[in-house]
Amino acid sequence: MGKKIKDPGLGNSSSAHAKRMMNSDGSFNLEHLNKPRRFSEAYHYLVHISWIHFFVLTFLGGFLINAVFAVIYLVIGIEQIIPTTGDILNDFLNAFFFSTQTFTTLGYGFMAPHGIASGIVSSFEAFTGLLLFAFITGLLYGRFSKPKASVRFSKHLVLRAFNNQNAIMFRLVNNRRSTMIYPKISVTLALSKVSSNGDYVNEFYALDLERDTINYLPTTWTIVHEIDKESPLFEFSKEDLINQHGELIIMISYYDESFNQEVHQMHSYFLNEICLDHTFVKAYYYNDDGKMVLDHKLFDSIEPLKS
Structure with a gap:
């Protein structure tokens, strides 16, 4: 059923109308009530x-x-x-x-x-x-x-065939001209399910990735989770998967040469944001002078997967 983990700090309780735990800017979707102001x-x-x-x-x-x-x-x-x-x-x-x-x-x-x-x-x-x-x-x-990461995550989360099975993918790029040194990423799946007594609870899984760290990132990095028998998403069909109340919570860390220290950034996707049978358009190419070009306008572009 996948690598189930303990609550990473988000809480096991859920609700039938619970919204996403994390906003697209990486901040937690949390409202403070009766908090004293200092x-x-x-x-x-x-x-x-x-x-x-x-x-x-x-x-x-x-x-x-x-x-x-x-x-x-x-x-x-x-x-x-x-x-x-x-x-x-x-x-x-x-x-x-x-x-x-x-x-x-x-x-x-x-x-x-x-x-x-x-x-x-x-x-x-x-x-x-x-x-x-x-x-x-x-x-x-x-x-x-203030040390701050500047990572751009793709607008789309895609599900496509990969290595004779399905895989969930998204990609990221550095918004700065500097190079990300030793970037490492972790993806946690939060699934809201109904327990035996009728309450909604969150279950958390650490997703295995094709690669969770690289040496440096001058262009784009596509993050891949293969839905094999060890994946917590293996039991769902493509259509059932996007109907699940689930969220991918992502954290990336890397050494930023501008600040001379490690910085972090978070992001999340809802499973219902998955684009079925699509693939990302390659965002970099070589010009006539043989120099690599990264076209940021193509970063969010996807296209239907060719049969």
Whole structure:
């Protein structure tokens, strides 16, 4: 029946309407409820969110801070900075521009504090701006220096004839120009089944692969699991296989010469995503000069298997 293993950390309990355990980006499909929030987690959150979210939060935070200080300048009197225009909106804009100059420590132009209250507030704001800029600089360094794998997995999971039997295949490629050194991969199958008492449980199997490690990867690597008598999928026909509530959970590790350390990445496929009797289109070829060319546009391409 295959190499059944203990729970790798995902939990044995399942449900009739359970969704995938892992998202396509490698994060676990897990929702935290009633989890206490800690300020110490802010750095971890800001380092790991996407660049778009990071810059949106940065600009939004800067705008809100300057807006708050602009209101404070209005409360203590805009006359301590610049003569009032008599219009609340224009006075707010002047206070906001003055706050931005103070916060970024750019220096004063025609607007400057002329009173004790405005001087105290502007000094505190300048000190706050220095602290926040140092914090953001640290975040930028942390985001750029964070070791992170950049592996692209094929959109398709195919099932085709291979070595006089069937095999499940997917492939991967390095998104960077650097070479992956000693990449190694493991694939765990999670099957949701109904137990004797009617409960849904997860069973886990370590799938045997044609090759689970290579020396280096400059092009693509097709991962193959042959469905032989030792495979946990041997009992299913092609049609039954794609109807199973099963998920392939993949982890790849390799030495990245850019970071000088080992990095990891995870991915998953649902069994119902299998494309029957298809094969991958070769994504690399040799040009007229004899140089190998890797065409990334062909990486996800598949075609029906020729009879």
